[in-house]
Amino acid sequence: MESFVLRGSYIWSESPRELVLKPRAYGVCDENGCCAGVFDALPERYAALPLRDLGEALIVPGYSDLHTHAAQYRDIGLGMDMTLIEWLDGLTYPEEARFAEADFAREVYGRFAAELRTGFTTRAAIFASAHREGTEILMELLEQTGLHTLVGKVNMDRSAPDYIRERDAASALADTERWLRETARFQNTKPILTPRFVPSCTPELLTGLGRLAEQRGLPVQSHLDETPEEVAWVRELCPDSESYAAVYDAAELLGPQTVMAHCIYMTDAECALMKERSAFIAHCPSSNANVRSGIAPIRKYLDMGLNIGLGTDISGGSSLDMADAVRDALSASRLLWRLGEEHWPHLHAREAFYLATAGGGAYFGKVGKFAPGYAFDAVAVDDGAWSGGDETLEVRFHKMIYRARSANVVSKYVNGRRLF
């Protein structure tokens, strides 16, 4: 890869409260696709590199979507007035079952991958369905986008109808190992172990997946503490466990490569456990409102030093646009400030931006800021429709947070490779 310079107005987060603003600066991408620095004036040593000038555009780190379901793509906006059981049995499971057909999978996943390619997302952790072949098709299609993603074949061997459930733990694990072998060829699309959630996995399956994660050094994604009803169900299923999180931990599924979606109702002990394991939280505010789950106390988790990013979680969430996730996180946090029992301060715009970039990016390694050595994941935003004149870059940042959508992303780089 050839090094290059990208000029524009850079904005990124060094920490939840620390925003870096560099008007009309020079970002340098090295031959490994990593950031060599962002400079107010171009250093002499880079003067010979090819330079692309994006003019007045804003340049922000690509956003990391830490939780979404590709197999629910067609269902965005549907089933929102159903109960969880109606939603699973009447809508989601029948839809996911269709991914047994390769043609269907190719068509729907193709549209999912095409939409994901546009917009702010550069990295994503994605649930497919329980089908090995369909999941491979999704990986193939994502590989073509240039995005960097983790994709999971879903595991579930209980509490679901036969037509969507895996037969038992042994066959689920064998199928998963075969899937791992058959998808080893992808460069930017990697497997992630994906037990659906505790209620749909037997202890044998969870333990087997924990062993596999350890042997192969694989990442893990699942759901945790989404609704009070689900927490009560897990307590019933696992009466000897100290908590929902402890069930995953007992199977050795909690670690620095683990991301758990939702985490709304974590006890203090679960927070401590997640922190000790350095596991990640995928905060999914759109889904948490649509599904009536509640509001995760993200500002409190930030103050506790937990690892957190954002997720779109379609089709519980109703938008694949991570810019919506940022706005929804802000709204939810403000409503929690007013309606919640505890009185933590609400999230500020720069903190929500941090979650979408550096916060979630850390799940993928050195990702999510324009610091030397970090992957050069850059998204260029044209804010000319609402900003201009003598506005400061900080004003433009705030307007971008509230107004920008996928359609305003005019160029995108992942690990130094230009997608468009």
Place this chain on the structure above:
Amino acid sequence: MESFVLRGSYIWSESPRELVLKPRAYGVCDENGCCAGVFDALPERYAALPLRDLGEALIVPGYSDLHTHAAQYRDIGLGMDMTLIEWLDGLTYPEEARFAEADFAREVYGRFAAELRTGFTTRAAIFASAHREGTEILMELLEQTGLHTLVGKVNMDRSAPDYIRERDAASALADTERWLRETARFQNTKPILTPRFVPSCTPELLTGLGRLAEQRGLPVQSHLDETPEEVAWVRELCPDSESYAAVYDAAELLGPQTVMAHCIYMTDAECALMKERSAFIAHCPSSNANVRSGIAPIRKYLDMGLNIGLGTDISGGSSLDMADAVRDALSASRLLWRLGEEHWPHLHAREAFYLATAGGGAYFGKVGKFAPGYAFDAVAVDDGAWSGGDETLEVRFHKMIYRARSANVVSKYVNGRRLF
């Protein structure tokens, strides 16, 4: 005006729970710009009328935006991390003060009117600023759009800095009467009396405006019960009043032509008063989250039979797109179901759609449904990016609610006149 036929797939609300779905039907607009009916097959008597076929497009009633601030258009996304006092004194009042300059007003209001013209909105009730001339400029620009709007010169004669406040009640009323005379020429852009809210209006001003409303048969817009802090402030300012709503009522400002923004913290007595007066509520969920106001119990108000519509309320709200207001109303209502103290059912998609169309439309007369005699306000939506194949019109309705944005509106009629 010539009668015509518009073909497409019609969707409208007869009542909060009753959705009418007519695939590929024929809507007839009569020579007064009113709906003559929507028919599965075109009746012989209309066979000679010009017909426009919108193919697969959805056709829904135009949405009514019952509350928004044109003078805050440039500030969308700004000041969200400020307190209310910081927001007013540091951002909103200085910005509104600039509308004393005609050139500034023309430029910003021009962009506001241009954005409002696109998208779902066909009718709107709008706050300008306290400036008579600036407000007239806004009315002029809105008149050119073809939208039907009510526009208010803001009245405020206390509790605000001198540079934005009117001198006293007498001069405020005289200025308002002059503004009414000077803007009588507009066809589709009508004046609405606009006391900012109780804290910024002396009793003399409120009473004077109430008299004016009665004498001239004018509509009225203001704010009510937005935050607990504001409610406490009004109690302090008006210790002899039974409630915040009662202050407006004592000035004869509450009637069937009144719309009050927010109404989050209404007591039972205030609900009864609003109902008795047939006044309207403008529910503004985006603003209520951004400003940390809380969540209005809209489903409860619907069950009580109150008149309700939706408002975008920029720049407390962060989007002028009424499709966002519908989604935000759904999210807020679901979160209230989980977090609130009372346990009313949450709003369903068809109810939120009702609020945006027939609910808010009723404020403007026979507006918001495709029933005979109603204004032919129609918005055509291209949902081809996410719908298609063998989906039912009901499925397409739900997907439209969650996915459609201004950009998907491909044609618009107001009172039978085609805007684009």
